[in-house]
Amino acid sequence: MLDKIHMFIPFRVEAITVHGDDAGHHSLSVDLESLGIPLRATSVLADGKGGYIVEDLSHAWESLPTSFTPMAVKVFHQSLGKRMNPGVELKASPAKLLQGHNVFGPTSIRMGGEVMLKWLAGSYPELFAQLDWQSAQVYNIDCTFSARLPDERTALQLIQALRGVSNGQTRNRGDDYQTTAYWGSKETRLRKLKAYLKGPEFRGEIDKAVKAARGGNLSARRTLAVLQNPDLLAWADNLIRLEATVMHRWLDRRNIPSKLWALCDYQEHLATQGICFIQWCWEQVTKELFAAFEGISMRVINDEKVLAALKEKFAKPGGRWTKAKTCKSTGVQIPPVFVAGPVNESVALNLFRTYRSIKDYGWQETMDSMSRRTFYDHVGKICECGLSKAALQKLKQDDHKNNVVPILRFLQVDFSAQRPSWYQEPSVEAA
Numbered sequence: 001m002l003d004k005i006h007m008f009i010p011f012r013v014e015a016i017t018v019h020g021d022d023a024g025h026h027s028l029s030v031d032l033e034s035l036g037i038p039l040r041a042t043s044v045l046a047d048g049k050g051g052y053i054v055e056d057l058s059h060a061w062e063s064l065p066t067s068f069t070p071m072a073v074k075v076f077h078q079s080l081g082k083r084m085n086p087g088v089e090l091k092a093s094p095a096k097l098l099q100g101h102n103v104f105g106p107t108s109i110r111m112g113g114e115v116m117l118k119w120l121a122g123s124y125p126e127l128f129a130q131l132d133w134q135s136a137q138v139y140n141i142d143c144t145f146s147a148r149l150p151d152e153r154t155a156l157q158l159i160q161a162l163r164g165v166s167n168g169q170t171r172n173r174g175d176d177y178q179t180t181a182y183w184g185s186k187e188t189r190l191r192k193l194k195a196y197l198k199g200p201e202f203r204g205e206i207d208k209a210v211k212a213a214r215g216g217n218l219s220a221r222r223t224l225a226v227l228q229n230p231d232l233l234a235w236a237d238n239l240i241r242l243e244a245t246v247m248h249r250w251l252d253r254r255n256i257p258s259k260l261w262a263l264c265d266y267q268e269h270l271a272t273q274g275i276c277f278i279q280w281c282w283e284q285v286t287k288e289l290f291a292a293f294e295g296i297s298m299r300v301i302n303d304e305k306v307l308a309a310l311k312e313k314f315a316k317p318g319g320r321w322t323k324a325k326t327c328k329s330t331g332v333q334i335p336p337v338f339v340a341g342p343v344n345e346s347v348a349l350n351l352f353r354t355y356r357s358i359k360d361y362g363w364q365e366t367m368d369s370m371s372r373r374t375f376y377d378h379v380g381k382i383c384e385c386g387l388s389k390a391a392l393q394k395l396k397q398d399d400h401k402n403n404v405v406p407i408l409r410f411l412q413v414d415f416s417a418q419r420p421s422w423y424q425e426p427s428v429e430a431a
Contacts, residue, residue, distance in 0.1 A: 001095060001102065001104055001105045001106070001107060001143075001144045001145070001278070001418065002094055002095070002105070002106060002107050002108065002109060002112055002141060002142070002143065002144075002278050003093055003095065003102055003105075003142035003143065003144040003243060004091065004092065004093050004094075004140075004141065004142035004245075005090070005091075005092065005094060005109065005112045005113060005116060005138065005141055006089070006090070006091045006138070006139040006140045006141070007089070007090050007113065007116070007136050007137060007138050007139060007260055008087050008088070008089050008090075008136065008137050008139055009087050009088045009089075009090070009117075009131045009132065009133055009135070009136045009137075010085045010086070010087040010131070010132050010135055010136075010137075011030050011085070011086050011087055011130055011131055011132065012130055012131065012132045013132075015030050015031075015130035016028050016029070016030055016085070016086060017029055017030065017031070027078060027079050028078060028079040028084075028085060028086055029077055029078040029079070029086060030077050030078075030086045030130065032057050032058070032059065032075070032077045033057070034126065034130075035059075035075065035077075035124065035126055035127040035130065036124055036125070036126035036127060037059055037075060037124055037127055038059070038062065039057045039058065039059060040057070040058055040059070040060050041056060041057055041058075042056040042058070043056050058077065059074060059075035059077065060074070061073070061074045062074070064119060064120070064123050065123075065219050066097050066119045066219060066431070067097070067100075067219060067222060067431055068096055068097060068099070068100035068219060068222055068223045068226070069092075069093070069096040069097065069100070069219070069223055070219070071090060071091070071092040071097065071116060071119055071120075072089075072090065072091040072092065073088065073089070073090055073120065074088065074089050075087075075088050075127065076088070076089065087131070088120070088127070088131060089139070090116050090120065092112075092116050093142075094106070094108075094111060094112025094113075094115055094116065097112075097115045097116065097119065097431055098111070098112075098115055098426035098427075098428070098431045099226070099426045099431075100222065100223045100225075100226035100227065101202075101205075101223075101226055101227055101232060102144075103198065103202060103232055103235055103236045103239075104146075104235070104418055104419040104420070104423060105426075106425055106426065107276060107277075107278040107279075108264075108267070109138075109141065109260070109263055109264050109267050109277075109278075110261075110264035110267070110268070111426075111427075111428055113136070113260050113261075113264065114428045115428045115431045117133055117136075118428060118431070134261065135259065136259070136260040136261070137248065137258055137259055137260065138248055138251070138258050138259070138260050138263055139247065139248055140245050140246060140247045140248065141245070141246060141278075141281070142243055142244070142245050143243070143244045143245075143246065143278045143279070143281045143282040143285070144241055144242070144243045144244070144282070145241070145242060145279070145282055145413050145415065145418060146198065146239045146240065146241050146242070146413065146418060147239070147240050147242075147410065147411050147412055147413045147414075148238060148239055148414075148417075149238045149239070149240055149410055150238065151238060152197075152199065152237070152238060153304070154238075154410065155197050155199075155238055155240055156178070156179070156197070158240060158407070158410050158411070159178070159179060159180070159181055159195065159196075159197060159240070161407055162181045162195055162407070163181045179196055179197040179200045179201070180194060180195070180196040180197075181194065181195045181196070182194045183289065184245075188247070189247050189249045189250075190246075190247055190249055190250045190253075191244060191245060191246045191247060191250050191285045192244075192245040193242065193243070193244050193245070193285055193286060193289065194242075194243050195240060195241065195242050195243075196240070196241055196243070197239070197240055197241075198236045198239040198240070198241050199236050199237045199238060199239065202227070202233065202236040203233075205227060206224070206227045206228065206233075209223045209224040209227055210224060212224075231420070231422070235420055240410075240411070242282070242286055242411075242413070244281060244282045244284075244285035244286055245285075246281050246284075246285060251263070276415075279415055290408070290411070293406075293407045293408050293411065294408070303352075303355070303356070303359075306352065306355060306385070306387070307348070307352050309385040309386060310348040310349075310351050310352050310355075310382070310385055311345055311348045313348070313381075313384060313385055314345075314347040314348040314351065314381065315343050315344065315345045315347075315348050316343070316344045316347070317340070317343060317344075318340070318341035318342045318343050318344050319338055319339050319340040319341040320338070320339055320341065321336045321337070321338050321339075322336055322337045322338075322339060323336060324336050347381075350378070351378055351381055351382055354366065354370075354375070354378040354379075354382070355382055355392075355395075357369065358392055358395050358396065359395045359396055360396070361396070362396040363392065363393045363395075363396070379392060
């Protein structure tokens with residue numbers, strides 16, 4: 001899937017003013033006030049006549065509303081530093097603009113570029129009229145593919161196992177989170193890679209859409225209606241995504257055009273040969289990492305059944321009995337009433353911690369870490385749920401023998417199964 005396009009669109013030559021000085025220094029700028037966009041000023045001074053003098057006008061990054069999620073837009077109205085020409089930067093997920101979500105989606109760069117330009121032109125026609133949109137350049141694109149895992153616990157364990165894996169120029173960045181791992185420098189000008197769990201991210205998007213929809217945002221309401229599709233949520237669950245970002249310099253080094261429309265032609269030419277350009281980029285970026293995965297194993301811990309059995313046997317209904325009392329106005333005796341409360345699972349959780357300690361550290365070390373009486377009391381109660389003492393004594397040994405599996409068993413990306421059977425390709429016209 002094409003997950004993001006970051007592009008730059010220069011202004012037309014006739015919209016640019018050239019400034020020079022006696023020393024031969026030149027700079028370029030455009031008239032911000034002619035663009036019909038919201039502006040900000042870094043300096044506002046009173047003119048002494050009841051008015052104000054506004055200086056240093058500029059345009060800040062803004063979230064441009066669309067039918068679904070917003071698109072990031074910023075106008076750079078003058079040449080500064082390495083930016084030789086004034087222009088506009090756009091950042092967006094084409095899938096989100098086209099269909100309201102990026103759980104799966106199209107791979108067409110042309111479709112993505114067209115829908116982004118459509119919303120810019122419709123929102124700021126005066127700005128768009130002064131842009132040389134045919135010279136748009138792609139700064140970077142995100143290419144994303146997924147692997148499906150058996151359950152959330154395994155997914156979290158896989159993310160943990162992926163951290164620290166490096167190979168060649170693909171090095172772990174270190175600023176990982178519970179459901180995400182990164183490779184490649186933040187400042188890289190070539191390519192980046194990250195792995196993350198789609199389910200938690202997708203639920204976070206739903207929460208944000210709920211909050212935005214409460215404020216009366218129509219786009220957020222439309223987005224929320226899409227995101228709350230139970231089939232979509234089910235598809236997102238237990239997906240691990242590998243997202244490869246390729247920059248225009250990475251493309252240039254491979255003699256691949258970075259101009260938007262030339263890149264579209266290049267992609268479509270490859271398609272006639274049966275090659276998916278987005279998949280090809282993804283494979284080029286991830287191949288070093290997959291080579292590093294060879295021979296690396298991870299422990300798979302699946303103790304839900306043990307925890308469920310302990311909770312079923314030892315969890316106690318929560319709540320309390322009120323005291324009997326006499327009604328002051330009628331003198332009627334009110335009997336005690338049971339007020340229900342949350343289930344008390346503390347005993348079951350303590351037993352489960354002992355079970356996990358035996359599994360991780362072994363029988364003897366766990367026994368040495370607590371009083372003998374407590375240890376054997378816990379062992380006896382765990383055995384009441386169907387485990388034998390002999391099984392517990394061999395638990396650590398059996399776990400390391402049976403539950404260590406190669407990482408690549410889980411990271412199997414099936415390119416033919418990236419979309420559900422009910423997927424329908426979106427269109428720019430309907431977005």
